[in-house]
Amino acid sequence: MTSNTDGEHHQTKKLRFKTVSSVQQSLSDISGDKSTKDVKCKDGDKSASLFAFLHVELTRGYLLEHDEERFSARREKVYSFIKIPQELEKFMAYGFFQCADSLLFVYTFLPLRFLIAFWSFFNRLFRRCFGLYSHPNKSILKPAETCDVLKGFILVICSILMCYIDTNMMYHLVKSQSVMKLYIFYNMLEVGDRLFSAFGQDTIDALFWTATEPRDRRREHLGVIPHLLFAMTYVFLHSLLVLFQATTLNVAFNSNNKSLLIIMMSNNFVELKGSVFKKFDKNNLFQVSCSDVRERLHLSVLLFIVVLQTMKEYMWKEERFWILAPDCILVLTFEVIIDWVKHAFITRFNEIPYGVYREYTVSLAYDVAQTRQKYAFSDHSDLVARRMGFIPLPLGVVITRVLVHAVKVDGLAAILLVFIAYLSLISVRVLVSIVILGKACDLIAQHQTDKNDNIHPTPKKEAKDLYSRDTPTPHKSPEVEVAPHKSPAQLQYLVLEDAIMTEPLVDASVGAAALFSNSAIDLNGVCYLNDKMNAQIKQESGDYLDTEIVS
Numbered sequence: 001m002t003s004n005t006d007g008e009h010h011q012t013k014k015l016r017f018k019t020v021s022s023v024q025q026s027l028s029d030i031s032g033d034k035s036t037k038d039v040k041c042k043d044g045d046k047s048a049s050l051f052a053f054l055h056v057e058l059t060r061g062y063l064l065e066h067d068e069e070r071f072s073a074r075r076e077k078v079y080s081f082i083k084i085p086q087e088l089e090k091f092m093a094y095g096f097f098q099c100a101d102s103l104l105f106v107y108t109f110l111p112l113r114f115l116i117a118f119w120s121f122f123n124r125l126f127r128r129c130f131g132l133y134s135h136p137n138k139s140i141l142k143p144a145e146t147c148d149v150l151k152g153f154i155l156v157i158c159s160i161l162m163c164y165i166d167t168n169m170m171y172h173l174v175k176s177q178s179v180m181k182l183y184i185f186y187n188m189l190e191v192g193d194r195l196f197s198a199f200g201q202d203t204i205d206a207l208f209w210t211a212t213e214p215r216d217r218r219r220e221h222l223g224v225i226p227h228l229l230f231a232m233t234y235v236f237l238h239s240l241l242v243l244f245q246a247t248t249l250n251v252a253f254n255s256n257n258k259s260l261l262i263i264m265m266s267n268n269f270v271e272l273k274g275s276v277f278k279k280f281d282k283n284n285l286f287q288v289s290c291s292d293v294r295e296r297l298h299l300s301v302l303l304f305i306v307v308l309q310t311m312k313e314y315m316w317k318e319e320r321f322w323i324l325a326p327d328c329i330l331v332l333t334f335e336v337i338i339d340w341v342k343h344a345f346i347t348r349f350n351e352i353p354y355g356v357y358r359e360y361t362v363s364l365a366y367d368v369a370q371t372r373q374k375y376a377f378s379d380h381s382d383l384v385a386r387r388m389g390f391i392p393l394p395l396g397v398v399i400t401r402v403l404v405h406a407v408k409v410d411g412l413a414a415i416l417l418v419f420i421a422y423l424s425l426i427s428v429r430v431l432v433s434i435v436i437l438g439k440a441c442d443l444i445a446q447h448q449t450d451k452n453d454n455i456h457p458t459p460k461k462e463a464k465d466l467y468s469r470d471t472p473t474p475h476k477s478p479e480v481e482v483a484p485h486k487s488p489a490q491l492q493y494l495v496l497e498d499a500i501m502t503e504p505l506v507d508a509s510v511g512a513a514a515l516f517s518n519s520a521i522d523l524n525g526v527c528y529l530n531d532k533m534n535a536q537i538k539q540e541s542g543d544y545l546d547t548e549i550v551s
Helices: 020-031 034-038 050-059 064-107 109-129 143-162 167-175 179-212 224-254 259-276 282-313 318-349 356-371 380-388 392-406 412-455 459-467 478-485 488-502
Strands: 012-018 544-550
Touching (some): 064 356, 064 392, 143 224, 143 392, 167 224, 179 224, 179 392, 224 259, 224 392, 282 318, 282 380, 356 380
Antiparallel strands (some): 012 544
């Protein structure tokens, strides 16, 4: 009902229905055959003959170009499905080297930092006793030195305690069980390992903060000693669980029948079933991807432990290694293929493009940048633990225990070989760190360039977008041309120190929150869900029946 100055008028609405003739015309257009003219829709009349129906089914053609947008989108989905393994492996490789760098730190630079911290403690204590220390009111050890001492102390004590665990008795205890019991036991160990990893980093962080918290604040904690005992208990229990995992794998590899190994490999299909058919967004997929990186390195360490234990039992015979190597390669290959299939279908079902893995890699690069500052928020291994749930201390304890029992150090030559091996580990760790840092600088520089291009597009780029969309010509933006002339030191200074101290290098969701969250990542300006296809509906011309509705 509408009103105006002249009076009230009734508004009419029309419903338009197609007539029978227009429907028959549409059917004839679809079939492309004159036989459809025989179709009669009058009361009680039957349709065309069976011969005409079969003729239409056998001779009608398809014009796929009329639905070009939908079929092009389907083809792009197939191409994205094929590209997922390549993009996933780039992210996996970068994350794997970050976890490996964190694990190598435990055996290379942590002992050196531990000794330097002890030397600094006694040196400063001696100087304070004679009034030569310039800061008498401050703590003797710096926060970083306190954390190094606590890490080294936990590693040494737990390694000593693990030496009292009899692996032979553990091996025969596991081997005496049935196959199904071992399968259930291995699944329980895997779940327990994930739960320990999720809770363990909080325990270690609580210890570090309790030991380094400023003393002028009100006491709101239990004390350093209870936190230290709690952290040692956690590391010991987690190391014992990892040792049980390695023993179960050892039984599976060295058993006469490979049924247990096959059943354990088939466990990946259970993981595939539990992941593929769930709803994921980009943040949840990031957590799953980081968990897969950590799981791949964890499996590699377990296989390394199995090889060491088996070679020790067979007196380091080369023939046994070549018998064991195919099974190890098979397990790793199976793990990689399952990851490919899982991520390909997750991205397929949730409409997530394959470019999301590059953004995940950029997020890890920002983590590397934050840990390479002069005064970082935390140790780089702590950041890796928060991102991927990887805690190197339990694995370090287990590897130390296995190496102590597998390798006997007798004589000067053995000590020299151990020293050479230590120098080799330091060289590998330095090389891995340099590669990770260089890759991080390249990724951050490219990310900043892309962000600046999106915010301030160049006139050349605007002209390209307006006039050359169909035939793009290759060109380089000014930032890309200037970036290669920058030295690595200058790039590191601008990105790692100046940008973070004066202006956040990443957004608010990635800054300090990235240190304490496993899902906060910088993914601004990136669209992960495909835009909905706007279907263009063409109105058909034809005869209509008009019905008026008066309101």
